[in-house]
Amino acid sequence: MMKFTKIAGIFASLALISACASTGPDLDATAGTDTSATTQPAGPVPGSQADLENSAGHRVFYGYNEYTLTGEAQSTLARQAAWLKEYPETRILLAGNCDERGTREYNLALGARRAEAAKSYLVSLGVDASRITTVSYGKERPIDPRSTEQAWSVNRNATTTITGAGA
Amino acid sequence: MKKLLIILLAAIAAASTPAFARVTIDITQGNVDPMPVAAPNFLGADEATQGLGRDITGVIMNDLDRSGLFQVIDQRAYIEKPESVNQRPRFADWRIINAQVLIVGEVEELSDGRIQVSTRVWDVYSDEQLAAVAFKTPADNWRRAAHKVADFVYKTLTGEDGYFDTRLVFVHETGPKEKKVKRLMIMDQDGANPIPLTDGLNYQVLTPRFSPTQQQITYMALFDNRPGQVYLFNIETGEQEQLGTFRGMTFAPRFSPDGRAVMMSMERNGNSDIFNMDLSTRRLTRLTDNPAIDVSPTMAPDGKRIAFTSDRGGSQQVYTMNADGSNQKRITFGQGNYQTPVWSPRGDLIAFTRIYQGRFYIGVVRPDGSGERLLTESFLDEGPTWSPNGRVILFYRQTPTRRDGSGGDSQLWSVDLTGRNLRRVRTPGEASDPAWSPLLP
Numbered sequence: 001m002m003k004f005t006k007i008a009g010i011f012a013s014l015a016l017i018s019a020c021a022s023t024g025p026d027l028d029a030t031a032g033t034d035t036s037a038t039t040q041p042a043g044p045v046p047g048s049q050a051d052l053e054n055s056a057g058h059r060v061f062y063g064y065n066e067y068t069l070t071g072e073a074q075s076t077l078a079r080q081a082a083w084l085k086e087y088p089e090t091r092i093l094l095a096g097n098c099d100e101r102g103t104r105e106y107n108l109a110l111g112a113r114r115a116e117a118a119k120s121y122l123v124s125l126g127v128d129a130s131r132i133t134t135v136s137y138g139k140e141r142p143i144d145p146r147s148t149e150q151a152w153s154v155n156r157n158a159t160t161t162i163t164g165a166g167a
Numbered sequence: 168m169k170k171l172l173i174i175l176l177a178a179i180a181a182a183s184t185p186a187f188a189r190v191t192i193d194i195t196q197g198n199v200d201p202m203p204v205a206a207p208n209f210l211g212a213d214e215a216t217q218g219l220g221r222d223i224t225g226v227i228m229n230d231l232d233r234s235g236l237f238q239v240i241d242q243r244a245y246i247e248k249p250e251s252v253n254q255r256p257r258f259a260d261w262r263i264i265n266a267q268v269l270i271v272g273e274v275e276e277l278s279d280g281r282i283q284v285s286t287r288v289w290d291v292y293s294d295e296q297l298a299a300v301a302f303k304t305p306a307d308n309w310r311r312a313a314h315k316v317a318d319f320v321y322k323t324l325t326g327e328d329g330y331f332d333t334r335l336v337f338v339h340e341t342g343p344k345e346k347k348v349k350r351l352m353i354m355d356q357d358g359a360n361p362i363p364l365t366d367g368l369n370y371q372v373l374t375p376r377f378s379p380t381q382q383q384i385t386y387m388a389l390f391d392n393r394p395g396q397v398y399l400f401n402i403e404t405g406e407q408e409q410l411g412t413f414r415g416m417t418f419a420p421r422f423s424p425d426g427r428a429v430m431m432s433m434e435r436n437g438n439s440d441i442f443n444m445d446l447s448t449r450r451l452t453r454l455t456d457n458p459a460i461d462v463s464p465t466m467a468p469d470g471k472r473i474a475f476t477s478d479r480g481g482s483q484q485v486y487t488m489n490a491d492g493s494n495q496k497r498i499t500f501g502q503g504n505y506q507t508p509v510w511s512p513r514g515d516l517i518a519f520t521r522i523y524q525g526r527f528y529i530g531v532v533r534p535d536g537s538g539e540r541l542l543t544e545s546f547l548d549e550g551p552t553w554s555p556n557g558r559v560i561l562f563y564r565q566t567p568t569r570r571d572g573s574g575g576d577s578q579l580w581s582v583d584l585t586g587r588n589l590r591r592v593r594t595p596g597e598a599s600d601p602a603w604s605p606l607l608p
Contacts, residue, residue: 100547103522105374105432105506106506108416108419109418112416112434113460116438136395136416137389141345
């Protein structure tokens with residue numbers, strides 16, 4: 001067990017190095033999740049990723065093999081749209097994700113559908129489409145690595161990440 | 168690629184006994200008993216060639232054994248110790264240990280520094296030579312010579328081309344499941360000589376596919392901040408290039424059987440359709456135009472039909488269409504989902520991944536949709552790829568993670584067309600998305 005943790009630590013640091021080495025901004029979907037919220041007692045910086053996550057929520061979830069938006073997903077996206085209007089310079093990346101219960105290729109297509117469904121809803125609420133980039137990660141970026149129904153339901157999502165001109 | 172020179176050996180003075188029916192293996196039968204075969208270490212005149220002879224024999228025996236068609240008899244049981252490749256064996260000594268086929272070989276060092284590997288294949292029961300062959304090659308290329316000998320034995324006994332002198336590309340995986348480092352790697356079919364081809368730093372490699380005609384690979388590069396794109400990789404030069412520049416994601420690439428085109432899916436505004444790219448002109452032709460997801464194109468070896476996955480009927484099923492996109496029709500109708508069809512190089516079958524009631528299966532079906540057979544089942548089996556002779560399927564199997572999120576390894580496995588002979592394929596670490604090369608020239 002000790003050994004495993006150690007190895008995992010090495011891989012984590014490798015991942016960090018590779019993120020720094022890439023030319024673009026660090027877009028690891030999980031990177032900005034908790035750190036700023038917990039280390040800044042004054043609360044998240046307005047217009048930041050942490051602010052978006054706190055005041056709107058940055059993830060919407062889908063049913064198995066589904067890409068239709070649930071009522072809850074629509075509420076989250078409505079809050080995201082309101083937030084994006086408050087910070088009109090902000091650009092976002094919308095990433096569609098799938099659970100591991102499909103093939104790699106079909107899941108890439110399904111992830112694209114999920115990202116597009118979320119984008120379309122934001123656009124229908126008045127967010128300029130040019131502010132939104134969509135990608136599909138298929139089943140390649142699970143949030144929860146476990147092979148359980150609970151993990152799979154979390155891994156079927158569209159995740160919003162600020163990519164530019166945020167605070 | 169190093170060249171191998173093939174020479175047919177002259178037959179040894181005609182056997183006095185009349186030839187009985189030749190030993191043959193019918194590889195279409197699902198319940199064959201493996202053929203008992205004996206292979207003493209290939210002979211050599213000095214220590215160096217004797218050492219090579221031992222190594223070469225080991226590779227041949229491993230190839231034959233893993234095919235499931237042969238049972239290699241332990242060398243400790245052998246009575247006769249052959250002294251020359253040009254000497255008739257004492258067949259009685261081999262019949263006693265129940266060998267049906269005897270392989271005798273020799274390694275010689277040539278004056279130009281190369282080696283010659285000579286092999287004779289004997290039918291122990293009819294006391295006759297079935298075939299003989301010799302390969303000349305640089306000494307450091309001895310593994311390929313051994314695979315060529317194994318392919319020669321396979322063809323002699325089955326009547327069909329072998330698949331041992333081939334390579335595999337696959338995705339080498341390291342790191343946590345949440346964000347794996349995925350590198351393109353290549354190795355010999357038996358797991359020897361693994362070489363990483365990409366560094367895994369700036370993108371993940373997914374779904375590599377071998378060109379059926381050249382030392383080329385196409386794969387999808389998955390980026391963090393822009394849609395994934397299809398790439399072309401030249402194995403000999405190491406050069407890689409993106410196949411076109413598109414706003415949407417391009418993915419699920421696969422070569423046409425003549426190697427001159429790459430079929431792929433392209434996503435536009437969330438919807439995925441199938442396109443064909445001519446590699447010389449880089450012109451893209453649309454093949455499907457459907458509001459449903461169309462992915463995973465694969466072309467029949469005669470170039471006339473294409474199979475693909477679509478969810479246009481509500482669930483994911485395999486469809487076929489003409490090479491120009493016309494005449495689209497569904498061919499799978501079973502319960503659950505059918506995905507990632509892969510046309511056999513023989514043309515007679517299409518392999519697929521089926522998902523049904525939470526289990527994954529690798530199966531095969533005829534191009535007209537009849538004769539479906541499931542070959543494997545597990546928590547997650549996917550990504551079938553065919554041996555160049557269409558007799559063996561490789562795929563990857565992922566185990567479920569444990570409650571604490573650890574585990575969940577991916578490994579390569581092989582199974583033959585009859586569903587028998589399920590075996591792990593040795594890789595350095597975790598591996599997924601295998602793709603089989605054609606037979607090497």
